[in-house]
Amino acid sequence: MLDKKLQAYKKKERIPGVTPAEYKKEFPFLKEVDSFALCNVQLQLEKAFKDHFRNRKQFKLPKFKKKRDKQSYTTNNVHNSIRVDFEKGLLYLPKIREGLKIELHRRFEGKIKSVTVSRTKDGKHYASILVETENPRNKVIEPKSRACGIDLGLEHFAAVTNDFGSYKVDHPTYLLKAEERLKRLQRFLSRKQKGSKNSEKARLRLARKHAYIANARNDFLHKLSKAIIDENQVVVVENINVKGLLKSRLAKSISDSGWSKFLTYLKYKAEWYGRPFIQVDRFFPSSKLCHRCGYKNEDLALHDRIWCCSACGENHDRDVNASINLYYVGLGRPEVTPVERALVDDRSPNGLPKKPSRNEAGSSTTYG
Numbered sequence: 177m178l179d180k181k182l183q184a185y186k187k188k189e190r191i192p193g194v195t196p197a198e199y200k201k202e203f204p205f206l207k208e209v210d211s212f213a214l215c216n217v218q219l220q221l222e223k224a225f226k227d228h229f230r231n232r233k234q235f236k237l238p239k240f241k242k243k244r245d246k247q248s249y250t251t252n253n254v255h256n257s258i259r260v261d262f263e264k265g266l267l268y269l270p271k272i273r274e275g276l277k278i279e280l281h282r283r284f285e286g287k288i289k290s291v292t293v294s295r296t297k298d299g300k301h302y303a304s305i306l307v308e309t310e311n312p313r314n315k316v317i318e319p320k321s322r323a324c325g326i327d328l329g330l331e332h333f334a335a336v337t338n339d340f341g342s343y344k345v346d347h348p349t350y351l352l353k354a355e356e357r358l359k360r361l362q363r364f365l366s367r368k369q370k371g372s373k374n375s376e377k378a379r380l381r382l383a384r385k386h387a388y389i390a391n392a393r394n395d396f397l398h399k400l401s402k403a404i405i406d407e408n409q410v411v412v413v414e415n416i417n418v419k420g421l422l423k424s425r426l427a428k429s430i431s432d433s434g435w436s437k438f439l440t441y442l443k444y445k446a447e448w449y450g451r452p453f454i455q456v457d458r459f460f461p462s463s464k465l466c467h468r469c470g471y472k473n474e475d476l477a478l479h480d481r482i483w484c485c486s487a488c489g490e491n492h493d494r495d496v497n498a499s500i501n502l503y504y505v506g507l508g509r510p511e512v513t514p515v516e517r518a519l520v521d522d523r524s525p526n527g528l529p530k531k532p533s534r535n536e537a538g539s540s541t542t543y544g
């Protein structure tokens with residue numbers, strides 16, 4: 177179907193409508209599969225062309241899939257054709273008489289709408305089940321802290337300040353280790369002869385490692401963003417220009433660290449739970465301002481990890497200080513200026529109470 181459409185496109189002819197039925201004679205195996213699978217492919221293909229003509233810049237022309245890429249099909253539930261037996265751990269799909277043995281991640285309630293079965297590059301099979309339910313959102317927890325400031329970093333994943341104090345969230349060690357192993361597997365693969373059996377084996381191992389890292393990182397980002405949204409009423413982050421930074425020489429570590437995903441997760445979770453999510457202007461000098469007296473350190477360089485305020489003598493950890501300033505924004509004090517000094521000084525000597533916050537995801541270092 178794609179070929180027929182592309183041919184017409186190249187010849188600048190009208191793009192013809194095509195249906196899977198036309199091909200059943202030539203390719204008898206199409207009769208073996210469930211008709212919704214074919215129908216959904218046709219719908220997706222039509223949508224892809226429609227999107228392309230609507231916005232050529234954002235939506236490229238559809239391409240053929242590679243055999244090695246992720247493969248998938250979607251089928252719809254009609255007259256109970258799709259069922260899940262939670263007790264036996266079986267999934268029933270159209271055209272498959274016996275239930276498929278599955279590993280269930282969780283139980284669900286509600287009406288099954290459709291199922292997408294996919295095989296990832298690492299050769300594993302997944303079924304994602306779309307279900308219609310009354311209220312898909314989790315219960316909202318009362319926040320313990322009024323506000324929270326988050327400074328994203330590379331050395332540590334983030335520095336966080338809320339009502340209970342400041343802490344740093346490290347990159348999970350299992351991820352760092354997995355990345356080391358990934359590098360080794362990459363070298364291993366590059367030494368193998370292309371197309372050989374051993375190279376195929378190495379490729380599969382590499383794909384598995386990639387999938388493991390992607391899943392583990394996603395898990396970490398989801399748990400951390402959930403914990404932060406649960407705990408705090410107002411969440412403030414710096415509006416970092418991730419796209420711009422990706423062009424810099426730090427690109428690899430930034431895209432690996434999952435910053436942009438993390439911000440996306442925070443944003444939609446904040447929306448779900450009705451918590452204000454603030455991204456401060458990128459010109460707000462969160463790192464350069466002394467959180468204690470409001471002095472602006474114009475000489476602060478990117479590699480300065482610690483600095484001493486020449487106005488009040490306070491020693492600062494760069495990232496923690498930035499997160500404190502962002503926390504103040506959340507409290508409704510956008511900028512700590514020297515005029516407001518009295519306001520700052522009425523707090524405890526470090527500007528913040530001592531008790532650290534408990535954080536579920538990742539290990540963290542606590543700062544008094």
Ligand SMILES: [Zn+2]
Pocket residue numbers: 466467468469470471485486487488489490
């Ligand atoms: Zn100061």
